Amino acid sequence: MSFFRKKSLFILLLGIILLVLLVGYSLTDRDDLTTPEKFLMDSVGWVQYIVNQPITYVSEKITDVKEMKHTYEENKLLREKLSEYKTVVYDLQEAEKENEELQQIMDIEESARDFEPIVSSVIARSPERWIDQITINRGSRHGVEKNMAVMTADGMIGKVSFVSPSTAKVQLITGFDQLNRVSATVFKKDKDNIFGLIEGYDTDKEKLIFTVLEESDIGEIEEGDLVVSSNLGGLFPDGLPIGEIEEIVPDQYGLTQTAYVKLSADLFDLNKVIVVNRNLDDADGDEASGEDGE
Protein backbone atom coordinates (compact mmCIF):
# COMPACT_ATOMS: atom_id res chain seq x y z
CA MET A 1 0.00 0.00 0.00
CA SER A 2 2.77 2.42 0.89
CA PHE A 3 4.44 1.54 -2.39
CA PHE A 4 1.23 2.47 -4.20
CA ARG A 5 1.05 5.79 -2.35
CA LYS A 6 4.63 6.58 -3.26
CA LYS A 7 3.95 5.74 -6.86
CA SER A 8 0.89 7.97 -7.09
CA LEU A 9 2.75 10.82 -5.40
CA PHE A 10 5.50 10.38 -7.94
CA ILE A 11 3.02 10.50 -10.81
CA LEU A 12 1.37 13.60 -9.33
CA LEU A 13 4.70 15.43 -9.10
CA LEU A 14 5.59 14.35 -12.62
CA GLY A 15 2.21 15.66 -13.75
CA ILE A 16 2.79 19.05 -12.12
CA ILE A 17 6.21 19.36 -13.74
CA LEU A 18 4.71 18.41 -17.09
CA LEU A 19 1.93 20.96 -16.58
CA VAL A 20 4.34 23.78 -15.84
CA LEU A 21 6.56 22.84 -18.79
CA LEU A 22 3.70 22.58 -21.26
CA VAL A 23 1.96 25.75 -20.08
CA GLY A 24 5.25 27.60 -20.19
CA TYR A 25 5.96 26.30 -23.66
CA SER A 26 2.56 27.18 -25.09
CA LEU A 27 2.59 30.67 -23.61
CA THR A 28 5.90 31.64 -25.12
CA ASP A 29 5.47 33.87 -28.10
CA ARG A 30 5.59 31.09 -30.63
CA ASP A 31 4.84 31.77 -34.27
CA ASP A 32 3.71 28.37 -35.36
CA LEU A 33 2.01 25.31 -33.95
CA THR A 34 3.82 22.01 -33.70
CA THR A 35 3.02 19.34 -36.30
CA PRO A 36 0.99 17.09 -33.94
CA GLU A 37 -1.12 20.06 -32.91
CA LYS A 38 -1.78 20.96 -36.52
CA PHE A 39 -2.69 17.36 -37.26
CA LEU A 40 -5.13 17.21 -34.34
CA MET A 41 -6.69 20.56 -35.22
CA ASP A 42 -7.21 19.54 -38.82
CA SER A 43 -8.67 16.14 -38.12
CA VAL A 44 -11.00 17.43 -35.41
CA GLY A 45 -11.86 20.40 -37.62
CA TRP A 46 -13.04 18.06 -40.31
CA VAL A 47 -15.52 16.39 -37.93
CA GLN A 48 -16.53 19.75 -36.48
CA TYR A 49 -17.34 20.99 -39.95
CA ILE A 50 -19.70 18.07 -40.55
CA VAL A 51 -21.38 18.41 -37.17
CA ASN A 52 -21.74 22.13 -37.67
CA GLN A 53 -23.70 21.91 -40.92
CA PRO A 54 -27.10 20.78 -39.58
CA ILE A 55 -26.80 23.03 -36.52
CA THR A 56 -26.15 26.14 -38.60
CA TYR A 57 -28.97 25.16 -40.90
CA VAL A 58 -31.47 24.89 -38.07
CA SER A 59 -30.35 28.06 -36.31
CA GLU A 60 -30.51 29.98 -39.59
CA LYS A 61 -34.05 28.78 -40.17
CA ILE A 62 -35.05 29.88 -36.66
CA THR A 63 -33.61 33.34 -37.24
CA ASP A 64 -35.39 33.51 -40.58
CA VAL A 65 -38.73 32.86 -38.94
CA LYS A 66 -38.02 35.45 -36.25
CA GLU A 67 -37.07 38.04 -38.83
CA MET A 68 -40.16 37.37 -40.90
CA LYS A 69 -42.26 39.21 -38.33
CA HIS A 70 -40.50 42.49 -38.98
CA THR A 71 -40.25 42.19 -42.73
CA TYR A 72 -43.03 44.60 -43.60
CA GLU A 73 -41.80 47.55 -41.55
CA GLU A 74 -38.23 46.87 -42.53
CA ASN A 75 -39.12 46.84 -46.17
CA LYS A 76 -40.80 50.25 -45.91
CA LEU A 77 -37.80 51.73 -44.15
CA LEU A 78 -35.34 50.23 -46.58
CA ARG A 79 -37.23 51.53 -49.58
CA GLU A 80 -36.97 55.05 -48.20
CA LYS A 81 -33.28 54.62 -47.62
CA LEU A 82 -32.74 53.17 -51.05
CA SER A 83 -33.92 56.29 -52.76
CA GLU A 84 -31.44 58.28 -50.71
CA TYR A 85 -28.64 55.96 -51.68
CA LYS A 86 -28.96 56.56 -55.38
CA THR A 87 -27.43 59.98 -55.10
CA VAL A 88 -24.81 58.68 -52.69
CA VAL A 89 -23.77 55.97 -55.13
CA TYR A 90 -23.27 58.55 -57.83
CA ASP A 91 -21.14 60.69 -55.53
CA LEU A 92 -19.11 57.67 -54.47
CA GLN A 93 -18.39 56.64 -58.04
CA GLU A 94 -17.21 60.13 -58.85
CA ALA A 95 -15.03 60.21 -55.75
CA GLU A 96 -13.56 56.79 -56.48
CA LYS A 97 -12.70 57.77 -60.01
CA GLU A 98 -11.07 60.93 -58.81
CA ASN A 99 -9.18 59.00 -56.15
CA GLU A 100 -7.89 56.54 -58.71
CA GLU A 101 -6.72 59.31 -60.98
CA LEU A 102 -4.99 61.07 -58.13
CA GLN A 103 -3.32 57.84 -57.05
CA GLN A 104 -2.06 57.29 -60.56
CA ILE A 105 -0.60 60.76 -60.56
CA MET A 106 1.01 60.12 -57.18
CA ASP A 107 2.25 56.69 -58.27
CA ILE A 108 0.62 54.78 -55.40
CA GLU A 109 -0.32 51.30 -56.48
CA GLU A 110 -2.22 49.96 -53.53
CA SER A 111 -3.77 51.78 -50.64
CA ALA A 112 -3.94 50.65 -47.07
CA ARG A 113 -7.61 49.99 -47.57
CA ASP A 114 -7.21 47.32 -50.22
CA PHE A 115 -7.51 43.74 -49.14
CA GLU A 116 -8.41 40.33 -50.45
CA PRO A 117 -11.27 38.73 -48.50
CA ILE A 118 -11.12 35.05 -47.53
CA VAL A 119 -14.65 34.01 -46.69
CA SER A 120 -14.87 31.20 -44.16
CA SER A 121 -17.39 29.70 -41.79
CA VAL A 122 -17.02 29.30 -38.06
CA ILE A 123 -16.85 25.63 -37.10
CA ALA A 124 -16.40 25.87 -33.34
CA ARG A 125 -16.27 28.25 -30.46
CA SER A 126 -14.14 27.47 -27.44
CA PRO A 127 -16.28 26.10 -24.60
CA GLU A 128 -13.69 27.51 -22.19
CA ARG A 129 -15.17 30.97 -21.96
CA TRP A 130 -12.06 32.53 -20.51
CA ILE A 131 -10.33 31.98 -23.80
CA ASP A 132 -12.36 33.87 -26.36
CA GLN A 133 -11.52 31.94 -29.45
CA ILE A 134 -13.26 30.57 -32.52
CA THR A 135 -12.10 28.06 -35.11
CA ILE A 136 -12.70 28.70 -38.80
CA ASN A 137 -12.51 26.27 -41.70
CA ARG A 138 -9.85 28.08 -43.70
CA GLY A 139 -6.14 27.59 -43.08
CA SER A 140 -2.72 28.12 -44.54
CA ARG A 141 -3.74 26.19 -47.67
CA HIS A 142 -6.23 28.95 -48.40
CA GLY A 143 -3.83 31.77 -47.70
CA VAL A 144 -4.69 32.52 -44.07
CA GLU A 145 -1.70 33.70 -42.07
CA LYS A 146 -1.05 34.58 -38.47
CA ASN A 147 -2.11 38.07 -37.33
CA MET A 148 -4.54 38.72 -40.16
CA ALA A 149 -7.59 40.71 -39.16
CA VAL A 150 -10.94 38.94 -39.09
CA MET A 151 -14.25 40.69 -39.57
CA THR A 152 -17.93 40.14 -40.18
CA ALA A 153 -20.09 42.34 -42.34
CA ASP A 154 -20.68 44.54 -39.27
CA GLY A 155 -17.11 45.07 -38.22
CA MET A 156 -13.87 43.73 -36.93
CA ILE A 157 -14.05 40.81 -34.51
CA GLY A 158 -10.46 39.70 -33.94
CA LYS A 159 -7.30 38.38 -35.47
CA VAL A 160 -5.88 35.04 -36.51
CA SER A 161 -3.81 33.60 -33.68
CA PHE A 162 -2.80 30.16 -35.01
CA VAL A 163 -2.95 28.51 -38.39
CA SER A 164 -2.99 24.86 -39.39
CA PRO A 165 -3.25 23.68 -43.02
CA SER A 166 -7.03 23.70 -43.20
CA THR A 167 -8.25 25.42 -40.02
CA ALA A 168 -7.32 28.54 -38.14
CA LYS A 169 -7.95 29.86 -34.64
CA VAL A 170 -9.19 33.40 -34.28
CA GLN A 171 -8.66 35.33 -31.07
CA LEU A 172 -11.70 37.53 -30.55
CA ILE A 173 -11.19 41.21 -29.86
CA THR A 174 -12.74 40.84 -26.39
CA GLY A 175 -9.90 38.50 -25.46
CA PHE A 176 -7.09 40.84 -26.43
CA ASP A 177 -4.58 41.69 -23.74
CA GLN A 178 -1.94 44.38 -23.33
CA LEU A 179 0.31 42.69 -25.87
CA ASN A 180 -2.34 42.68 -28.57
CA ARG A 181 -3.47 46.27 -28.79
CA VAL A 182 -5.26 47.48 -31.88
CA SER A 183 -4.43 50.84 -33.35
CA ALA A 184 -7.65 52.65 -34.09
CA THR A 185 -8.95 55.94 -35.37
CA VAL A 186 -11.95 57.96 -34.32
CA PHE A 187 -13.49 59.14 -37.51
CA LYS A 188 -14.33 62.84 -37.58
CA LYS A 189 -16.14 64.37 -40.48
CA ASP A 190 -14.94 67.94 -40.43
CA LYS A 191 -11.87 67.87 -38.20
CA ASP A 192 -8.72 65.78 -38.05
CA ASN A 193 -9.11 62.13 -37.14
CA ILE A 194 -8.13 61.14 -33.62
CA PHE A 195 -5.63 58.31 -33.24
CA GLY A 196 -5.55 55.93 -30.35
CA LEU A 197 -5.38 52.35 -29.17
CA ILE A 198 -7.92 49.74 -28.18
CA GLU A 199 -6.32 48.74 -24.90
CA GLY A 200 -8.49 45.85 -23.89
CA TYR A 201 -11.92 44.82 -22.85
CA ASP A 202 -13.88 45.83 -19.79
CA THR A 203 -15.85 42.76 -18.75
CA ASP A 204 -18.09 44.66 -16.34
CA LYS A 205 -19.20 47.26 -18.85
CA GLU A 206 -18.98 44.87 -21.80
CA LYS A 207 -17.19 47.50 -23.82
CA LEU A 208 -13.76 48.00 -25.35
CA ILE A 209 -11.39 50.49 -23.75
CA PHE A 210 -10.05 53.15 -26.07
CA THR A 211 -7.22 55.49 -25.14
CA VAL A 212 -5.98 58.38 -27.19
CA LEU A 213 -2.39 58.92 -28.27
CA GLU A 214 -0.79 61.95 -26.69
CA GLU A 215 -0.73 64.12 -29.76
CA SER A 216 -4.47 64.03 -30.28
CA ASP A 217 -6.98 65.79 -28.12
CA ILE A 218 -9.52 63.55 -26.44
CA GLY A 219 -11.78 66.49 -25.77
CA GLU A 220 -12.95 66.32 -29.31
CA ILE A 221 -14.36 62.83 -28.99
CA GLU A 222 -18.09 62.71 -28.66
CA GLU A 223 -20.44 59.92 -27.85
CA GLY A 224 -21.63 58.19 -31.00
CA ASP A 225 -18.40 58.71 -32.92
CA LEU A 226 -17.36 55.83 -35.13
CA VAL A 227 -14.14 53.96 -34.29
CA VAL A 228 -12.36 52.23 -37.16
CA SER A 229 -9.12 50.28 -37.37
CA SER A 230 -6.03 52.09 -38.52
CA ASN A 231 -3.03 51.10 -40.52
CA LEU A 232 -0.60 52.74 -38.08
CA GLY A 233 -0.01 49.55 -36.12
CA GLY A 234 1.08 47.84 -39.30
CA LEU A 235 -1.13 44.82 -38.79
CA PHE A 236 -4.58 45.75 -39.93
CA PRO A 237 -5.88 47.59 -42.95
CA ASP A 238 -7.43 51.02 -42.61
CA GLY A 239 -11.10 51.50 -42.13
CA LEU A 240 -12.52 48.27 -40.71
CA PRO A 241 -15.33 49.41 -38.43
CA ILE A 242 -14.80 48.42 -34.80
CA GLY A 243 -17.55 50.17 -32.88
CA GLU A 244 -19.10 53.31 -31.56
CA ILE A 245 -18.02 55.50 -28.65
CA GLU A 246 -20.58 55.10 -25.91
CA GLU A 247 -19.11 56.63 -22.81
CA ILE A 248 -16.23 58.92 -21.91
CA VAL A 249 -14.89 58.92 -18.37
CA PRO A 250 -11.86 60.58 -16.75
CA ASP A 251 -9.30 58.09 -15.46
CA GLN A 252 -8.55 57.72 -11.77
CA TYR A 253 -6.02 60.56 -11.68
CA GLY A 254 -8.17 62.91 -13.74
CA LEU A 255 -5.35 63.61 -16.17
CA THR A 256 -6.49 61.67 -19.18
CA GLN A 257 -9.76 60.25 -20.29
CA THR A 258 -10.83 56.85 -21.38
CA ALA A 259 -13.51 56.18 -23.91
CA TYR A 260 -15.60 53.04 -23.96
CA VAL A 261 -16.43 51.57 -27.31
CA LYS A 262 -19.41 49.38 -28.04
CA LEU A 263 -18.56 46.68 -30.58
CA SER A 264 -20.50 46.91 -33.81
CA ALA A 265 -20.26 43.18 -34.53
CA ASP A 266 -22.27 40.71 -32.49
CA LEU A 267 -19.78 38.18 -31.14
CA PHE A 268 -22.50 35.70 -30.23
CA ASP A 269 -23.91 35.46 -33.69
CA LEU A 270 -20.88 34.46 -35.69
CA ASN A 271 -21.51 32.31 -38.67
CA LYS A 272 -19.63 33.51 -41.71
CA VAL A 273 -16.51 35.57 -41.15
CA ILE A 274 -14.07 37.26 -43.51
CA VAL A 275 -10.34 36.98 -43.09
CA VAL A 276 -8.65 40.10 -44.34
CA ASN A 277 -5.69 39.15 -46.48
CA ARG A 278 -3.45 42.11 -47.02
CA ASN A 279 -0.51 40.42 -48.70
CA LEU A 280 -1.54 41.33 -52.18
CA ASP A 281 1.90 40.89 -53.67
CA ASP A 282 2.19 37.42 -52.22
CA ALA A 283 1.38 35.23 -55.25
CA ASP A 284 0.47 32.17 -53.20
CA GLY A 285 -2.05 33.83 -50.97
CA ASP A 286 -3.53 35.66 -53.93
CA GLU A 287 -4.36 32.53 -55.84
CA ALA A 288 -5.91 30.66 -52.98
CA SER A 289 -7.99 33.55 -51.72
CA GLY A 290 -9.13 34.36 -55.22
CA GLU A 291 -10.76 30.96 -55.41
CA ASP A 292 -12.51 31.30 -52.11
CA GLY A 293 -13.63 34.83 -52.63
CA GLU A 294 -16.08 33.78 -55.29
Next chain:
Amino acid sequence: MKRLLLPLILFILFVMEGVAIYLLPPSLSSEHMLIAVHWVFMFLILISLLYDTEETFFAIIYGICFGLLTDVVYTGVLGVYMFIYPMTLYLLHIAKRLLQTNVYMVIIISIFSLFVIEVLLFFVFSIVGTVQLTFYNFFLYRFIPTMIANMIFLLPLYGLTAGKLRQYRQEQLER
Protein backbone atom coordinates in the same frame (compact mmCIF):
# COMPACT_ATOMS: atom_id res chain seq x y z
CA MET B 1 -16.83 -2.71 -30.75
CA LYS B 2 -17.71 -2.12 -27.10
CA ARG B 3 -14.18 -0.95 -26.47
CA LEU B 4 -14.61 1.72 -29.10
CA LEU B 5 -18.06 2.80 -27.99
CA LEU B 6 -17.02 4.89 -24.98
CA PRO B 7 -14.25 6.85 -26.75
CA LEU B 8 -16.63 7.41 -29.64
CA ILE B 9 -19.32 8.89 -27.38
CA LEU B 10 -16.65 11.01 -25.67
CA PHE B 11 -15.44 12.26 -29.04
CA ILE B 12 -18.95 13.20 -30.15
CA LEU B 13 -19.50 15.08 -26.89
CA PHE B 14 -16.14 16.75 -27.38
CA VAL B 15 -17.09 18.01 -30.84
CA MET B 16 -20.52 19.11 -29.59
CA GLU B 17 -18.83 21.24 -26.92
CA GLY B 18 -17.54 23.46 -29.71
CA VAL B 19 -21.02 24.35 -30.91
CA ALA B 20 -22.65 24.30 -27.47
CA ILE B 21 -22.73 28.07 -27.25
CA TYR B 22 -24.98 28.25 -30.30
CA LEU B 23 -27.45 25.84 -28.76
CA LEU B 24 -27.98 28.08 -25.76
CA PRO B 25 -30.63 30.79 -26.01
CA PRO B 26 -28.89 34.05 -26.93
CA SER B 27 -29.94 35.86 -23.75
CA LEU B 28 -28.10 33.25 -21.68
CA SER B 29 -24.88 33.42 -23.66
CA SER B 30 -24.42 37.11 -22.88
CA GLU B 31 -21.16 38.25 -21.42
CA HIS B 32 -22.24 38.53 -17.83
CA MET B 33 -22.81 34.85 -17.32
CA LEU B 34 -19.91 32.66 -18.31
CA ILE B 35 -21.38 29.25 -18.94
CA ALA B 36 -18.64 26.75 -19.69
CA VAL B 37 -19.78 23.35 -20.83
CA HIS B 38 -17.90 20.29 -19.54
CA TRP B 39 -19.88 17.57 -21.25
CA VAL B 40 -16.86 15.35 -21.77
CA PHE B 41 -16.02 15.63 -18.11
CA MET B 42 -19.61 14.83 -17.10
CA PHE B 43 -19.43 11.60 -19.04
CA LEU B 44 -15.99 10.84 -17.61
CA ILE B 45 -17.48 11.11 -14.13
CA LEU B 46 -20.15 8.59 -15.07
CA ILE B 47 -17.51 6.26 -16.52
CA SER B 48 -15.44 6.57 -13.38
CA LEU B 49 -18.36 5.95 -11.02
CA LEU B 50 -20.36 3.35 -12.94
CA TYR B 51 -17.96 1.59 -15.31
CA ASP B 52 -14.51 1.54 -13.75
CA THR B 53 -13.78 -1.17 -11.23
CA GLU B 54 -11.24 -0.81 -8.44
CA GLU B 55 -8.44 -1.99 -10.69
CA THR B 56 -9.28 -0.27 -13.97
CA PHE B 57 -8.45 3.31 -14.77
CA PHE B 58 -10.36 3.88 -18.00
CA ALA B 59 -11.78 7.26 -16.95
CA ILE B 60 -8.33 8.58 -16.08
CA ILE B 61 -6.80 7.40 -19.36
CA TYR B 62 -9.66 8.92 -21.36
CA GLY B 63 -9.30 12.03 -19.18
CA ILE B 64 -5.69 12.46 -20.26
CA CYS B 65 -6.51 11.95 -23.96
CA PHE B 66 -9.54 14.22 -24.11
CA GLY B 67 -7.92 16.77 -21.81
CA LEU B 68 -5.08 17.03 -24.30
CA LEU B 69 -7.54 17.31 -27.19
CA THR B 70 -9.39 20.13 -25.41
CA ASP B 71 -6.11 21.90 -24.81
CA VAL B 72 -5.03 21.68 -28.41
CA VAL B 73 -8.33 22.39 -30.11
CA TYR B 74 -10.17 24.75 -27.78
CA THR B 75 -7.76 26.64 -25.55
CA GLY B 76 -4.29 26.61 -27.10
CA VAL B 77 -2.71 26.47 -23.63
CA LEU B 78 -1.30 22.96 -23.46
CA GLY B 79 -1.34 20.89 -20.33
CA VAL B 80 -4.08 22.58 -18.34
CA TYR B 81 -7.04 20.28 -19.02
CA MET B 82 -4.69 17.37 -19.58
CA PHE B 83 -3.56 17.69 -15.98
CA ILE B 84 -6.79 18.80 -14.29
CA TYR B 85 -9.14 16.15 -15.73
CA PRO B 86 -7.10 13.07 -14.71
CA MET B 87 -6.20 14.55 -11.34
CA THR B 88 -9.83 15.15 -10.38
CA LEU B 89 -10.78 11.74 -11.72
CA TYR B 90 -8.05 10.14 -9.65
CA LEU B 91 -9.41 11.78 -6.51
CA LEU B 92 -12.81 10.47 -7.53
CA HIS B 93 -11.36 7.01 -7.99
CA ILE B 94 -10.07 7.01 -4.43
CA ALA B 95 -13.24 8.47 -2.95
CA LYS B 96 -15.43 6.04 -4.87
CA ARG B 97 -14.80 3.17 -2.44
CA LEU B 98 -16.60 5.04 0.31
CA LEU B 99 -19.58 6.12 -1.74
CA GLN B 100 -22.73 4.62 -3.14
CA THR B 101 -23.63 5.27 -6.73
CA ASN B 102 -27.32 6.08 -6.79
CA VAL B 103 -28.53 9.08 -8.75
CA TYR B 104 -28.45 11.54 -5.82
CA MET B 105 -24.90 10.64 -4.96
CA VAL B 106 -23.89 10.98 -8.61
CA ILE B 107 -25.31 14.51 -8.71
CA ILE B 108 -23.59 15.55 -5.49
CA ILE B 109 -20.29 14.01 -6.59
CA SER B 110 -20.55 15.69 -9.98
CA ILE B 111 -21.20 19.11 -8.46
CA PHE B 112 -18.25 18.64 -6.18
CA SER B 113 -15.94 17.46 -9.00
CA LEU B 114 -17.11 20.33 -11.17
CA PHE B 115 -16.25 22.71 -8.37
CA VAL B 116 -12.78 21.18 -8.11
CA ILE B 117 -12.00 21.50 -11.82
CA GLU B 118 -13.52 24.98 -12.09
CA VAL B 119 -11.45 26.24 -9.16
CA LEU B 120 -8.31 24.60 -10.55
CA LEU B 121 -8.96 26.15 -13.96
CA PHE B 122 -9.59 29.50 -12.30
CA PHE B 123 -6.26 29.33 -10.47
CA VAL B 124 -4.24 28.15 -13.45
CA PHE B 125 -5.71 30.76 -15.79
CA SER B 126 -5.30 33.46 -13.12
CA ILE B 127 -1.62 32.63 -12.76
CA VAL B 128 -1.23 32.56 -16.53
CA GLY B 129 -2.93 35.94 -16.70
CA THR B 130 -5.90 35.31 -18.96
CA VAL B 131 -8.39 35.81 -16.12
CA GLN B 132 -8.70 38.89 -13.97
CA LEU B 133 -11.61 38.18 -11.69
CA THR B 134 -12.08 38.06 -7.96
CA PHE B 135 -13.00 34.70 -6.52
CA TYR B 136 -16.41 36.03 -5.52
CA ASN B 137 -17.21 37.16 -9.06
CA PHE B 138 -15.91 33.88 -10.38
CA PHE B 139 -18.21 31.99 -8.08
CA LEU B 140 -21.24 34.12 -8.90
CA TYR B 141 -20.91 34.64 -12.64
CA ARG B 142 -19.05 31.58 -13.70
CA PHE B 143 -19.41 28.70 -11.31
CA ILE B 144 -23.12 28.80 -10.52
CA PRO B 145 -24.36 29.16 -14.13
CA THR B 146 -21.83 26.57 -15.26
CA MET B 147 -22.94 24.15 -12.58
CA ILE B 148 -26.63 24.51 -13.38
CA ALA B 149 -26.03 24.13 -17.13
CA ASN B 150 -23.92 21.02 -16.69
CA MET B 151 -26.34 19.41 -14.24
CA ILE B 152 -29.16 19.92 -16.74
CA PHE B 153 -27.01 18.01 -19.18
CA LEU B 154 -25.94 15.32 -16.72
CA LEU B 155 -29.41 14.12 -15.74
CA PRO B 156 -30.56 12.92 -19.19
CA LEU B 157 -27.07 11.56 -19.82
CA TYR B 158 -27.32 9.54 -16.61
CA GLY B 159 -30.74 8.27 -17.57
CA LEU B 160 -29.55 7.18 -21.01
CA THR B 161 -26.24 5.58 -20.16
CA ALA B 162 -26.23 4.47 -16.52
CA GLY B 163 -27.86 1.10 -17.15
CA LYS B 164 -25.51 0.23 -20.00
CA LEU B 165 -22.41 1.34 -18.08
CA ARG B 166 -23.36 -0.81 -15.09
CA GLN B 167 -24.01 -3.74 -17.40
CA TYR B 168 -20.59 -3.35 -19.04
CA ARG B 169 -18.93 -3.25 -15.65
CA GLN B 170 -20.67 -6.46 -14.69
CA GLU B 171 -19.33 -8.06 -17.86
CA GLN B 172 -15.88 -6.76 -17.03
CA LEU B 173 -16.02 -8.32 -13.56
CA GLU B 174 -17.21 -11.65 -14.83
CA ARG B 175 -14.43 -11.95 -17.32
